Structures are given as structure tokens and as C-alpha cells.
Amino acid sequence: MLEKVELLMYNYIKDVDSYAIALYNHIPKGKRLRAKLVLKISGDSIESQKLAAIIELIHAASLLHDDVIDEAKTRRGTPSINATYDSKTAVMLGDILYSKAYLELNNFSPFIAKSISDAVTKLSVGEMLDVEFSKEIQLDEAKYFDMIYKKTAVLIEATAATAASLANKDSQKFALYGKNLGLAFQIIDDVLDITADEKTLGKPALADFKEGKTTLPYIYLFESLNSDDKKKLLTLYKKELTDDERIWLKGKMQESGAVIKSIEVAVKLGKEALQAIAEYKNEALEKVIKDMIEREF
């Protein structure tokens, strides 16, 4: 099933330009979570495959631009396009992927076209908020949720909602499933940055706070600390930690309950996601949530 989506993506870009397809072939493929969701929700029709291909092109475009914005040198363990070529190549290729995806989106219903377009607008704002919030410590829980909703959850929400609409299922219920899946996925990613080791992560541990990202566990930790420890935590922001500081931070994260509280939020969101689509008894979609919740911390 996924091979057909890959082929569609390839052919969409090949249609556009021969230079573009040569570059496209260098983009690391990724898990194709969004394509899998579409196929699991709306089945293996050609329409379903096309929608999956369009959404994955949009996701790939957003990652190309994110890597320019974050000056990321790697993506999924391989060098990013901006590192292999340069930033301008990544910007151009991203623009081509975005615009071709929008062009193809015109062949779908107004609901689908609007849902995806609206998600991309929020996604672009999400990246901007992420950068904005990395300038100084950001301890507002509501702002954190707004940012991860836009940066991560909104496209998954639109993916599930539009796939449901394609299959004449209740798009609002699937939207809730997708939104909660995306939020929970991001929270767990943020927790793993604290609890997992470098080997498991495939990237340095405790990297978020150093890069200026105040994720949910840090917000909960700050709330729970006494004023001396609060001051100490603030001094660690954007800092390369010593071994002692790493041990202190990881210890406080556990003893304060900040990690477990964050995991509980993700689990609650996951359960709401399962509830939203319970009537459809879709085992594949239930497994996506269960696998996420049951990851090891």
C-alpha cells in the first residue's frame, strides 16, 4: 500500500521538473505516519493514496523548511538537504513540494482542500512560535499546548479528518483522534528527551532545554520547585550541562513527578483518542495509540 503512495509522490514531483526530482530522491523517507493514517482510515483506494501522497509531500516540505530554520545538520540520522546542499536548495525544494501538493489538493472536495490548507497555515505559525519561544524561557502551559498543537498535531488532525471525510466517516471524531494522537506524540517525544539516553534517541539527550525549548516536563518541574531550586533551574537554561547538573536535573524531574505528570497527560489524550473512534473498532488505529502509550521511558 505504502509503495503506491511513494510512487505517487515521486511521480507528482517528476511531473514538475527534472531538477526537482533529482533533489527529491535525496530526501530521507521517514516513517510515513500520516500516509499510514490515511490508508488505515479511508482504505486503499486511489483517492486515498493520492491524499496520503499530498499530505506526505506537505510534511516533507515543512521538514525541509524546518531544517533550514533550525539549522539542523541531520534528519532521521542522515544529513539534511540543507547540510548536503545548502539552505537555498532546501527552501526551493520545499516550495516545489508545497506548491505541487496544493495544486493536487484542488482535485479534492472543498472540505478536504480547506482543512489541509488551514492546517498548513497553522503549521507555519507553529514553527514560528517554536522559534519565538526558544528565545527565552517559556513557562506558560497554555502557550506550550498551542505551540505543539500547531507545530505537530494540526497536520495529523487534518490528516485524520480528511481521510475520514473521504470514506464518509465522521470527520469530527477522527479529527479529535488525530489531534490527540499528535499532542500525545509530541509530549512523549519531549519526555524522552529527558528520560532516554543518547543511544535510544539517536541524538543527544537533554537537548531541548539547551536549545531553548521549555517543554511540558520543564513547565511542571518549575511549578513544583522551591524558590532556590527554581533559581537553579533558570541558570541551566540554554546551557551545556555538567555531569552534576545533568544528574540534578534528571533527579528533580523524577522526584518532583514532572515526568510522570507529563506522561499521564499524554496517556489521557491517548485514551480520549481511542474513545473518539471506539465505535469504528479500527484495530490498526487503536494499535497506533497503544504503541505510543506503552513506549518505555
Place this chain on the structure above:
Amino acid sequence: MLEKVELLMYNYIKDVDSYAIALYNHIPKGKRLRAKLVLKISGDSIESQKLAAIIELIHAASLLHDDVIDEAKTRRGTPSINATYDSKTAVMLGDILYSKAYLELNNFSPFIAKSISDAVTKLSVGEMLDVEFSKEIQLDEAKYFDMIYKKTAVLIEATAATAASLANKDSQKFALYGKNLGLAFQIIDDVLDITADEKTLGKPALADFKEGKTTLPYIYLFESLNSDDKKKLLTLYKKELTDDERIWLKGKMQESGAVIKSIEVAVKLGKEALQAIAEYKNEALEKVIKDMIEREF
């Protein structure tokens, strides 16, 4: 009329995000050629103003990304967003403008949405071709026309065609008008780089060839030179010219007829544009072409 378009553009971005609108206010406004075309073709209705605003947002987004790609420090005589802030801000803001424009485009007919989306895909490819062709000398006239069509003419073509469709006029005729206007406009811009002085241009003269851009006059010049002069011209590619070289180049451009031949192509395209919409007796649109043709060289 144009003030209403400006207000719509502002409100579209204000709707999206408060950070985005603060940045948006720093984008230099430009001539709004595309907005003027829309209003001149389809009148001053609210639909017409909205289409104009959407197209200008797309144009502004493409310039934001172009300036990142070209590492341009100025835009319309003022510092570019990538120079004032940084590349990533320009990429993010461009993504927001593009995506909001696409979102609003969903409120128009499928013909309009598809025409504009298709143009943006070609526009993105055009920028890629422009970069690609700047790597080594590019003396193929057909490739030059393909590149300037995509980089400059395609969005003006789509602007005229969609505005015509909004007003129930013949969109094919207006498409030809817009396409030829765009092509002629770019050719004349490329001629002025050779014939005008720095003061008139507001940027260094003879900059294109130095930046690796082999424009139409250079293609015609090369064709007309003897083999010794061909060799000499090739040595000047991407080079900072001495005064003697500048005089030699400008002299050859005039005596070979390369400049006049390029202008004649632009004039011919302009006349075809006038012919295409002659039946509409639209003086404002005729003036756009005439003003362009009658610029001083």
C-alpha cells in the same frame, strides 16, 4: 482601490498570528503590479480585491524566499527581511504568506484556484532554474525563455487569466496578455541591466552577467561574435569587470545589435499582448504595455 487590497492583505495575516503581522509590516510594499492588473481587468468588486490581495501575498512570499535563495541584502532599495532579521525569519514568514493565500484561494472557483496553484508550482521551479542556470554560462535561447516564463511571466499570466474569469471575460486572451507582458517586462529588465546606469537602476549596472545570469542580450551577442570575441566574452563571465572591459562589452552589445534585437523581441511580445485584448478597448491595460515599451534605453 489599492488601499482596500492593502487592508485585506494586512487583515489576512493579522487573522493568522500576532507575531506574523509584526513581521509582515516590515516587508517593503512594491508596485503592486499584479493587484493593479486584477482591478483593471475585473473591476473593483470585493471578490476582485480579495483575488488581488491573495496574488500579492503569493508574490510577496515568493520574493521573501527569492531573497533568501539569492542572499539579497536589499529589496526595492530597503533592507530585505533576511538582511534585517535572518534567513529563517524570511522562510517562515514566506511560508505563512503562501499558506494563508492558498487557504483563501479555496473560496474561489476551481479554475481560479488551479490556475494560481499551477502558477506557483512553476514559479518555484523558475527560481530553481534561475539558480541552476547561474552555475555556468547558459546560451540556449529556449531555456532562457522557459526560465523567465516560469520565474516572472507565469504569475502575471495567471493573474490576468483569473481576473478575466472573475469578470466573465475570455481568460485565454487575458492569459496571453499577461504572459507576454511578463516576458517583455523581464526582457526589458535584462536589457536595462546593460544599457542603464547605476543611478537609474538603483543597483549596480552590468550585474547580471557577473552574477552568472546569461540574459537574452548576452545570448544574442554571443551568437553574433567572431571566435576571438566569443572567447573574450566567456572570460568575462562571473567576473568583476575593469573599466576597459565594461566599455568593450557595452560597445559590442550596441554594435552587434544584441540590445536592439532583444528590445524588438519585447516590443513584439507587447504588441501581441495588445492584440490579444484589443476587442476590450481597455485603455488602462493598453497603457501598461505602452509605458513598458516606451521606456528609455
